[in-house]
Amino acid sequence: MERNIALKLMYNGTAYHGWQVQKNAVSVAETLEKALSTVVCHPVKCTGAGRTDAGVHAEVYVANFRTTSTIPCDRIPLAVNTRLPNDIVVVKATQVPDSFNAIGSCQKKEYTYRLYNSRLGNPFYVDRAWFYPKRLDESVMRRAASQFVGTHDFRAVRSVGTETRTTVRTVYYFDVSRQGELIECKVCANGFLYNMVRAMVGTIVYAAEGKLAPEDIPAILDSGNRTLAGPTVPPGGLYMTRLWYEEDVL
Known part of the structure; x- marks a missing residue:
């Protein structure tokens, strides 16, 4: 069964070309998706709360992704963080309703x-x-x-x-x-x-x-x-x- 998982994260954006995945620049989304895909064992697409520009930071950020993996939510942060550079940290993972969308649901x-x-x-x-x-x-x-x-x-x-x-x-x-x-x-x-x-x-x-x-x-x-x-x-x-x-x- 597919689950919709919301991640709360924080990042120092200095080394990144913003949140959004881009063809020829390192982005936060791409870095996170790569780490997540090794945890859940399938390709992952993340939806973020907004486009932050190159060099911009996030003390709080939310992204969501869908997965068929059964890994418990409380295990996801640690599992992903060991595969992430130390300027991106996942703080929390929560299973959310199917309709939840990190950008669309943000008030x-x-x-x-x-x-x-x-x-x-x-x-x-x-x-x-x-x-x-x-x-x-x-x-x-x-x-x-x-x-x-x-x-x-x-x-x-x-x-x-x-x-x-x-x-x-x-x-x-x-x-x-x-x-x-x-x-x-x-x-x-x-x-x-x-x-x-x-x-x-x-x-x-x-x-x-x-x-x-x-x-x-x-x-x-x-x-x-x-x-x-x-x-x-x-x-x-x-x-x-x-x-x-x-x-x-x-």
């Missing part, structure tokens, strides 16, 4: 973007946070971030890549906090466009630099013009940090 997602805002760099944050030496005022970033909350057309903050039926999304919160030199930007939405979080962070950094006013952001979103918003910030500071499902897969 909302949270990404966290980290900036290391200090005059001097920190070797422990290389590829883990964006080193930004000029002092940023997080209160201005917070004011700018609040302008993105709500249901809007987010065309102005996406890179042209994957075509989507609609560019309208709902952002539930966009919070900015600072602890010492580290600034964290947490964004939760019902879905994200290609590079949307990185462009939103670039826009609030532009606001902190005085290149645009926080109050300009609604007009930028209305215009749909990508060139009016801030730059797409580097991928190393971005993490998928929370996912919401009805099923108990986390």
Whole structure:
């Protein structure tokens, strides 16, 4: 009998070309599928909670696959982890209803973007946070971030890549906090466009630099013009940090 298994995992994305399987680049999905297929003894296709770009990390990620293997769920994480490189770890495996789909069943997602805002760099944050030496005022970033909350057309903050039926999304919160030199930007939405979080962070950094006013952001979103918003910030500071499902897969 075929089972549908959901995996909760985490990964450091530095060595990978994102989640999605690609012809000539190493991806997280392909690495995971290879390890899984040796555990269940047949080829495996994983569906992931979303496409993370090259170099982006996931503190929480969910994928599902189908298998005819009878291996108990509680044995899967250890069995797979011994066959995975140490920058990908499966934390939990759960049998889920046949209708469950890691991307389709996901109600909302949270990404966290980290900036290391200090005059001097920190070797422990290389590829883990964006080193930004000029002092940023997080209160201005917070004011700018609040302008993105709500249901809007987010065309102005996406890179042209994957075509989507609609560019309208709902952002539930966009919070900015600072602890010492580290600034964290947490964004939760019902879905994200290609590079949307990185462009939103670039826009609030532009606001902190005085290149645009926080109050300009609604007009930028209305215009749909990508060139009016801030730059797409580097991928190393971005993490998928929370996912919401009805099923108990986390």
